[in-house]
Amino acid sequence: MRIVHVGASGVIGKAVSAELARRHDVIAVGRSAGDFHVDIDNPSSISRMFSQIGEFDTLICTAGAVHFAPLADFTIEQYAIGLQSKLMGQVNLVRLGLRLLREEGSFTLTSGPTNDDPISLETSSAMVNGALEGFVRSAAIELRQDRRINLVSPTMLEESSPLISRTSGWTPELTPKGA
């Protein structure tokens, strides 16, 4: 399969790409690393990337930023980061990639656990992950030619644990390495 992987050099992306590259043709896309470059916050950049890559069987996105802050301090501009990047960045990959996605192909986007299991400072993340769930569930019923759309919610990453502990005072329980 020809797989376009946006965010291939990120924390999740590296693990996903290593696994898929064993048996598929993975086109790595990143902001500055990879075979092609894209800024998912910018729809023109997404269109340019698709015109360079052409048709594909699967698009995976493991990219997207959100801001963390206490509810009382959050600004409009800080909420806009998550809406423009992790939410509309991924939605625009679907919207603009639709005409290049082959029959029986699929999109796989990335959400997270914060909308179901909230923690402090994460109202933006919870908003964006909830929005992605709604969008994907709704978009799925409009796809034709056996094309599909999936959303993966990774659990807490080991790599995120020090950050979360430092900002919220909460130490997440993690599955031990190799378990």
Place this chain on the structure above:
Amino acid sequence: MRIVHVGASGVIGKAVSAELARRHDVIAVGRSAGDFHVDIDNPSSISRMFSQIGEFDTLICTAGAVHFAPLADFTIEQYAIGLQSKLMGQVNLVRLGLRLLREEGSFTLTSGPTNDDPISLETSSAMVNGALEGFVRSAAIELRQDRRINLVSPTMLEESSPLISRTSGWTPELTPKGA
């Protein structure tokens, strides 16, 4: 209780206001109707409204627009309508109203059923309702002084039925009047 009701003259708003006004001091707010005016798409307009109204025990919002279109035709500008109005309009009411909400007070926002039970043309509505669920669940754990935040998902409105049937060809089953 002193209740600020944004969207009091809308389809849902009229019914809610009529019920609450029997036993509370309801301040009706609308885009052009009501005791005070606000454009919830515009944070400056929200700040101005709060400076005119002052402290309150409850804020209810039954306002907010979203656009309907097929997934393949949706534009960025059309998605922005729902994000700016029904999503961030309601989030900004919470964000900017927080310092005026009295102890043990509450916010009640309005979502809808489309993120759990999707129908055609509603990817924007599903996105916005999912985002509101995530936001409210997350904001709830950050509120102090026994203040609360609620989200109400009204079922399909009788008033929406002709619109839905016309645009999607689907006729929703409705509970008969008076049932």
